[in-house]
Amino acid sequence: MCAVEHDGTRTAVVRGSVVKTERSDSLRLMTASRVIGDVTNTSLLALSVVYVVCVVGHVARWWSLEATFGSNWAADGFCLSFKDTMAHSHLLCFYTDTLAALCLAWLSRRTVTAGRPELKLVGDNVVGIFFHGLAHAYLWAFRERYSTLAPEEAMLPGALPMEAAIFCVVGFLFWFPFLHYQTPNPLWSSVLQSVLHTYLIGWVCPFILVFTYANTILLFNDGCGRLLCGLEGKRDEFYALAALLYSTPIMVATWAEPLLCDDFLVNWGGHMWFDLSIPTGAAVYYIVASSLPRRDAKHAKSV
Ligand SMILES: [Zn+2]
Numbered sequence: 001m002c003a004v005e006h007d008g009t010r011t012a013v014v015r016g017s018v019v020k021t022e023r024s025d026s027l028r029l030m031t032a033s034r035v036i037g038d039v040t041n042t043s044l045l046a047l048s049v050v051y052v053v054c055v056v057g058h059v060a061r062w063w064s065l066e067a068t069f070g071s072n073w074a075a076d077g078f079c080l081s082f083k084d085t086m087a088h089s090h091l092l093c094f095y096t097d098t099l100a101a102l103c104l105a106w107l108s109r110r111t112v113t114a115g116r117p118e119l120k121l122v123g124d125n126v127v128g129i130f131f132h133g134l135a136h137a138y139l140w141a142f143r144e145r146y147s148t149l150a151p152e153e154a155m156l157p158g159a160l161p162m163e164a165a166i167f168c169v170v171g172f173l174f175w176f177p178f179l180h181y182q183t184p185n186p187l188w189s190s191v192l193q194s195v196l197h198t199y200l201i202g203w204v205c206p207f208i209l210v211f212t213y214a215n216t217i218l219l220f221n222d223g224c225g226r227l228l229c230g231l232e233g234k235r236d237e238f239y240a241l242a243a244l245l246y247s248t249p250i251m252v253a254t255w256a257e258p259l260l261c262d263d264f265l266v267n268w269g270g271h272m273w274f275d276l277s278i279p280t281g282a283a284v285y286y287i288v289a290s291s292l293p294r295r296d297a298k299h300a301k302s303v
Pocket of ligand 1: 093132136271274275
C-alpha cells in the first residue's frame with residue numbers, strides 16, 4: 001500500500017492518498033452498481049407491465065396475440081410439450097424443479113454460515129423452486145381430470161371440496177416460500193398475499209392467465225422488494241449482479257416462452273425452460289458473486 005516505508009511523514013501522506021483513492025473508487029463502484037441495479041429492476045418491472053397488458057388484452061379480446069404468441073400459448077396460457085405423456089411440460093417442470101432445488105441446496109449449503117448474506121439469494125430459492133414444481137404437478141393432475149375446462153374459466157368453482165382443499169394447500173406452499181424468504185415482506189404480508197393469491201388464482205383468474213398472474217406477482221414482489229430494500233439491505237455490486245444475472249434471465253424466459261413456443265420450444269419441453277431459468281440464474285449469480293470479495297464494513301451504509 002505504501003510506496004516509501006522508511007519515511008514516516010511521507011508514508012502517512014502516501015497512505016492517506018491511497019486510502020482516498022480507494023474510497024473514491026469504492027464510491028464510483030457503489031454508484032455504478034446502484035444505477036445498474038435500479039435501471040435493470042425498473043426496466044424489468046416495465047416489461048412485466050407490458051406483458052400483462054398484452055395478455056389481458058388478448059383474453060379480453062381487445063386484440064389477438066395468436067399470430068405473435070402462437071396457437072399453443074393461446075390454447076393453454078403456457079407452452080406445453082408432450083401432452084398425454086409422462087413427459088408433459090408440467091411434469092417435466094416437477095422433475096427438473098425438484099432436481100434444481102437439490103442442486104441449489106447443495107450449492108448454497110455454506111453461504112449463511114460462511115457469513116456471506118449477499119449469496120443468501122441462492123439458498124432462499126430452494127424451497128420455492130421445489131413447491132413451484134409441485135404446483136406444476138398439481139396443474140397436470142387437474143388438467144387431466146378437467147380437460148374440458150375452457151381457457152376463460154377459473155379452475156376451482158366446479159371442483160370437489162377435497163380438490164379445492166388440496167389446491168389451497170399447494171397454492172399456499174407455492175406462494176409463501178417465495179414471498180417470505182425471497183423478498184423483504186414482513187410475515188403478515190407474506191401470509192396475507194399467499195392466501196389472497198391462492199384464492200384469486202383458483203376461483204377468479206381465468207385458466208389461461210394462471211401463469212401470467214403468478215409470474216407477475218412474483219416478479220413485482222421481487223423487483224419492488226429489491227428497488228426498495230436492495231439485496232439483503234444493500235445496493236452494491238451484488239445488487240447489480242442479482243438484477244443482471246438472476247432477475248433478467250427470468251424476464252427473458254417470460255417473453256421467450258410464448259414468442260418461441262410454436263416454432264421451437266414446444267418440441268423441447270416448453271415451459272420447463274422458463275422454470276429452469278430461475279435456478280440457472282441463481283446458480284450463475286452464485287458462481288460470479290462467490291468469486292468476488294465478500295461484502296465488508298465499507299459498504300455498510302450503502303442504502
Ligand atoms: Zn413454472
